[in-house]
Amino acid sequence: MKYYLVFLYIFTASFLFNLTISKQQENLFDQSKRLTHAIIHGEVHGNGTLPIEDKNSYLLVELRLSRDDRPRSIARNKIKFNNNNNNNNNITTQSFTLQFKLKYPLSKISPHNSYILSAKILNNQNKLIYIGDLHVPITERKNEQAKYLVINVIKTPSWYNNIDKLSLLAYKVTQWGGTEEAFTSELYTNKKSGIYTCVVCNSTLFSSKHKYNSGTGWPSFYQVAIEGNVATNIDRKYGMTRTEVHCAKCKAHLGHVFDDGPQPTYMRYCINGVALQFYSDENEMK
Numbered sequence: 641m642k643y644y645l646v647f648l649y650i651f652t653a654s655f656l657f658n659l660t661i662s663k664q665q666e667n668l669f670d671q672s673k674r675l676t677h678a679i680i681h682g683e684v685h686g687n688g689t690l691p692i693e694d695k696n697s698y699l700l701v702e703l704r705l706s707r708d709d710r711p712r713s714i715a716r717n718k719i720k721f722n723n724n725n726n727n728n729n730n731i732t733t734q735s736f737t738l739q740f741k742l743k744y745p746l747s748k749i750s751p752h753n754s755y756i757l758s759a760k761i762l763n764n765q766n767k768l769i770y771i772g773d774l775h776v777p778i779t780e781r782k783n784e785q786a787k788y789l790v791i792n793v794i795k796t797p798s799w800y801n802n803i804d805k806l807s808l809l810a811y812k813v814t815q816w817g818g819t820e821e822a823f824t825s826e827l828y829t830n831k832k833s834g835i836y837t838c839v840v841c842n843s844t845l846f847s848s849k850h851k852y853n854s855g856t857g858w859p860s861f862y863q864v865a866i867e868g869n870v871a872t873n874i875d876r877k878y879g880m881t882r883t884e885v886h887c888a889k890c891k892a893h894l895g896h897v898f899d900d901g902p903q904p905t906y907m908r909y910c911i912n913g914v915a916l917q918f919y920s921d922e923n924e925m926k
């Protein structure tokens with residue numbers, strides 16, 4: 641299971657929405673016959689129910705090519721609604737299809753990466769209502785056959801809009817598994833009593849009670865604050881096998897865990913400071 645499958649399985653949707661994509665029907669080669677670009681032909685299908693206040697919603701398809709890429713818009717369409725069908729405060733969409741065609745350079749995608757297609761529904765205030773992300777592993781770049789993938793779009797969780805407010809570094813770290821430079825986080829030397837929450841969804845992750853000076857340059861803890869709030873995956877990037885640590889609620893990447901920590905757990909949660917927010921106990925006592 642890929643860690644990148646960030647938003648697919650958390651909430652259930654009352655709105656069924658399929659993204660069907662046919663990929664790489666055309667590959668483009670340079671003069672020395674190296675593959676340089678691919679053209680994706682895509683199609684998004686959907687129908688469903690939205691609250692009546694979101695009558696002016698539109699569908700947007702976006703692409704990210706690499707870890708550092710902010711989403712780029714590749715297709716956009718207003719959603720049409722059926723007449724005379726509003727019951728309660730809901731309104732039913734017509735079944736819709738959005739087609740797109742996109743040429744993208746393969747050179748910009750790193751070998752450890754996947755590119756990502758997202759389908760989003762936004763209302764007329766540009767507030768995100770639904771999202772589905774499709775992560776296409778890079779190995780499929782070799783596949784020249786047309787292929788169809790279907791995903792369901794999930795109801796957007798409340799914290800999703802916080803992702804856009806992150807600093808670029810926090811974005812790279814939490815959304816793309818990046819790492820801040822050692823000794824750059826103020827939280828590394830923070831000795832105050834309090835809790836550390838997720839910078840994206842504010843879930844409680846670590847406590848000052850379990851923090852220690854590891855000498856590594858990253859905030860380090862020998863255990864998590866609340867069991868179940870922190871989850872792990874095996875990470876085989878850069879030719880190493882490490883245990884990746886992420887927020888169980890929003891899947892934000894936090895850091896890695898190693899088994900060279902202090903007593904009593906012998907664990908070392910090596911965490912990026914930009915992935916955390918610190919809440920001091922002192923504020924509460926005032």
Ligand SMILES: *[C@@H]1O[C@H](CO)[C@@H](O)[C@H](O)[C@H]1NC(C)=O
Pocket residue numbers: 654689690728729730
């Ligand atoms: C329709 O609206 C009601 C509230 O008025 C809500 O409980 C229900 O889930 C909605 N149905 C759908 C299919 O979205």
Ligand SMILES: *[C@@H]1O[C@H](CO)[C@@H](O)[C@H](O)[C@H]1NC(C)=O
Pocket residue numbers: 656686687688735
């Ligand atoms: C709308 O979606 C439902 C599934 O929720 C599906 O059964 C139906 O065929 C769709 N209608 C159209 C016109 O696509």
Ligand SMILES: *[C@@H]1O[C@H](CO)[C@@H](O)[C@H](O)[C@H]1NC(C)=O
Pocket residue numbers: 835837842844919
């Ligand atoms: C985040 O969590 C902390 C600690 O539980 C809480 O004090 C704070 O109000 C929360 N912040 C937001 C914006 O919810």
Ligand SMILES: [Zn+2]
Pocket residue numbers: 838839840841842843887888889890891892
């Ligand atoms: Zn989180």
